[in-house]
Amino acid sequence: VSVPITELTETCRRAIKTYGYDDVETQILLDVMMYAQLRGNNQGIIKVTTKGIARDPACTPIAIEHETQLSACLNGNKNAGMVVIHKAMDIAIEKAKTHGFGICGTNNTSTSTGALGYYAQKIAEEGLIAMVFAVSPEFVAPNGAIQPIFGTNPIGVGIPTAGKPVVLDMATSAYSFFGLLEARTAGKKIPHGVAIDSAGKITEDPNAAIDGGAIVGFDGGYKSSNLALMVELLAGPLVGAAVTDKMAAKNWGNLVVAIDPKLLGQDEFERRAKMVTDRVKAAKRQPDVDEILLPGERG
């Protein structure tokens, strides 16, 4: 069954509004989830049906806790993660357009920020370089450990070019927590090598991973684990979010960075950035590969 995009969009809009979001908030949630939906990733409209975007009735307006010419830190005050990081994005863009650099952190949210690629792309469409980081609760074990400490801790990077922006959006984990829940509900196995059980052994049973086990880093080794730790620090203590028992604290952090490439003085930056991506696209391919895909190009 296929559904026209306009119909899907309006159905989602109505569903989001039933949670109590106003028109502006609804539009943000809708845009972020449709971005993911059209790329086929699990940050899409499934969230509408899983209470992943439920509105906290105790929320109060987003507050700027700290601000300088180049920076701000926002207290999300329990508003929707997507609404709060969207505001951080707007602030980072405005500061970077004015001063060359903008950085904005957020704390005190406990719902999904959706696909970080959405924000990275919006920043890159303004001609700015984006770096976006988000911390989630304890799902992922550090390399060598069994206990989950890191979140799935995604990294978003957006780079403007003379063509489309290049947008990286990747979890530092091998699998999403939502993926574990989906597999459990469906009674299905999870891929080999993405999670461990409570004894530290690789498991394909989502129940064993959820109950006392953990997801592992995307390379199953120390590099992804170290990247996850960097995200944990940049979008945790740096922005005033919880650093222990994140799940109970319901105070998860985000960090949005925008850098004006003009700071480096290279007039040809965007044109020459496209030369790099063109070169990658035109690279000699593996026999079974039809097209080399740039980050963000799928879906």
Add this chain to the structure above:
Amino acid sequence: VSVPITELTETCRRAIKTYGYDDVETQILLDVMMYAQLRGNNQGIIKVTTKGIARDPACTPIAIEHETQLSACLNGNKNAGMVVIHKAMDIAIEKAKTHGFGICGTNNTSTSTGALGYYAQKIAEEGLIAMVFAVSPEFVAPNGAIQPIFGTNPIGVGIPTAGKPVVLDMATSAYSFFGLLEARTAGKKIPHGVAIDSAGKITEDPNAAIDGGAIVGFDGGYKSSNLALMVELLAGPLVGAAVTDKMAAKNWGNLVVAIDPKLLGQDEFERRAKMVTDRVKAAKRQPDVDEILLPGERG
């Protein structure tokens, strides 16, 4: 055979000076290589003996091509990579200490920058957050490709804590080009899965990897490849370095970023960052693991 560190240091100092470096340059090269040497990585003093640090007699003084309050871009004018990126580090630190943010790019060098962890650590020791990127010539194939386009493109991140700084220093490739050369000289195989031959098949023969083959990304998949592309853009066109035929152009780029964590207004940042690393260190371990290592803690 073990050699006292002071003796090793002085022997290296004399060896570096034979290339024609002055005292200041010699000290920088020595410090960077000894940092790597004491961590047991291949950016160490082996470079002294392999012409990896040969001085280009055509070099002229490093020139600032572009400068703003927050930024600079340096023309390395064929000076040693380590000397040029060291100056970029000093500039980024000075700007970040004065204005909260500093970014400095370099182009027009074609020798090794050494271990990026050295610069990331120095920046973090100043209480600043560091991000450092470097592009090297065509050694690594994008995911799905056979042709090498990316460099080994390392990422360095340094984060100050109430304890020691946390310092990540990782290539986005599965293996170093130097490692291939070493294996060829020694007549040894390379590990399975780190390189492909000219047909795109995984090879353990360093000659097949060097002659028409390529190194692959560290996870053998799209995530490391996408990270490598981001480094390629940030330390390539953004800083005015070569974007095609980097090997022949001998114009490789670096980017150094320093961010003052005070921009986010969290007084407890360093103490709470250490809570994160303490929690990782204390995590329940795999049965065969004696200690969870933080990035930069080895060696």
